[in-house]
Amino acid sequence: MSDSNTANFTNPSTFILLGIPGLETAHVWISIPFCSMYIIALLGNFTILFIVKKEPSLHQPMYYFLCMLAATDLVLSTSTLPKTLSIFWFNSQEIGFSACLTQMFFLHCFTVVESGIFMAMALDRYVAICHPLRHSIMMTNRVVAKIGLAVLLRGAMLILPYPLLARRWAYCRTNLIAHSYCRHISVVTLACADIRISSSYSLFVLFFVTGLDLCFIAVSYSKILQALFSHHSKDTWPKTFGTCSSHLCALLAFYIPDILSSIMRRLYHNVPQHVLILIANMHVLVPPMVHPLIYGVRTKQIRDRLLRLFTHKRI
Template sequence: MSDSNTTNFTNPSTFILLGIPGLETAHLWLSIPFCIMYIIALLGNVTLLFIVKREPSLHKPMYYFLCMLSATDLVLSTSILPKTLSIFLFNSREIGFSACLTQMFFLHCITVVESGIFVAMALDRYVAICHPLRHSFTLTNRMVAKIGLAVLLRGVMLILPYPLLARRWPYCRTNIIAHSYCRHIAVVMLACADIRISSYYSLFVLCFVTSLDLCFIAVSYSKILQALFSLHTKETWLKTFGTCSSHLCALLAFYIPDVLSSIVHRLYHNVPQHVLVLIANIHILVPPVLHPIIYGMRTKQIRERLLRLLTYKRT
């Protein structure tokens, strides 16, 4: 490594991303599944947005929230994967200091926004199942827009301190990031200063967002389960359970990699670096790929519109 990467500097003009440390020889092969998953995520989420926009019968709160989820998935995967693929394919490891902080902001902000969207979707299912007569009056288009704006503002306000604090720290050790993208903790750990403020604040955001949102989701679905058990018609029970199961599958696809990545990174320091980076990449890759598949396959209305669209194009 050149001396420019280890000499003293206060504000580096660029950072060097290593990709997946320890698996440099496999970068070319890793680019294949990464690229395939990125294409699937793009096609799946764009198709979902197109179907909902084109079909007036899908202009309902549930599908509006689903569009918000697809849009955030597109932003999340696009903010990370093009640079990761350029590292794997072309060994293009340099990223500007400001670009790195921008990527960091979008990554963590969209993660918080997605968590908020899942809370909104759980709220929508709760009102639709437990208070069906109030649903159309409670979750109007205006209210859905307000919820979406509130979720976005929460993400921006909670994550904005990440790059602002990271910009303040002096970086006098190295500008080499042992990761494939600019994750907050991976960047601030390079600072030659007391970064406890950044570390404690990121831990607070993780615990606050995850615990609060999961608590709201758990309460909503516990109420939904109570309503399900009170239904006497098997057909209605199965229809309601089928709708909720899509949300539950999407929740698992989002929260399990996120929580697993955070726990392993903070508690298990003897885990090899390439395993930590792979888990972190799974957290970014898997949800945008699975969400459109889950909702496309398990939501009858979307599945029917997609089949109708494909049939129309063939004829």
């Protein structure tokens, strides 16, 4: 380890990612499920993108949003997993200061983007179920593209202060990051300056994004349930619940690890650090892996197209 780890400096040229402190001897074994989950995520999300592109009947708002989700999951997992695996396999712990801030931006930006996509998918389901005759008029390709752009811009604008503020602080203690990737709070806590601005802003983003999006999703589903019990025939319930349950399962896979990690880090200070880091890694591993499985298994159109693809190849 170089002397720069303990020397005084204003901005370090590199940070040192420690991986999962306390489990260093198990890094190689931990890499096996991590790598497997990453490969499944890559194959699953690329398959979703390929099937929707090739199948004209899937060129609908719901599947466009699903493609946005797949693309976001690919960025979210790829922003962290290759570096994490290089730490586990090759002990490649160094990451440039600018590269660390870039990783931080993409990680948190696309987390916010993914939350926005779930909100957009809830809106699409609300319009499709509560206003079916107006769905094709309201949710045009142009509107879907505008929603996608708005979600992306919201994520970028909310998260841009993270690296900008982090770059301002003086890092005069150490450049050792007790994590497997450059998570915002793990980086700024190394600063020797007063980081209350960064800490307060990250808390604001957490409650603003999670709170606002979950409230919107809850309102959408309350309206959907109200419409189902009031107007829809019981014959349409299985299809409606099938579509909505896929969305809800994907929501749980995304929000639970993130909320659990944030709550445990802030409220339960006696939780072992390696447990917090493992939960944080689950947030960037589990959703990208399970989302294609959820939609592939529960969405008939995607399942049928995938079966036709493999049947055709065998013939």
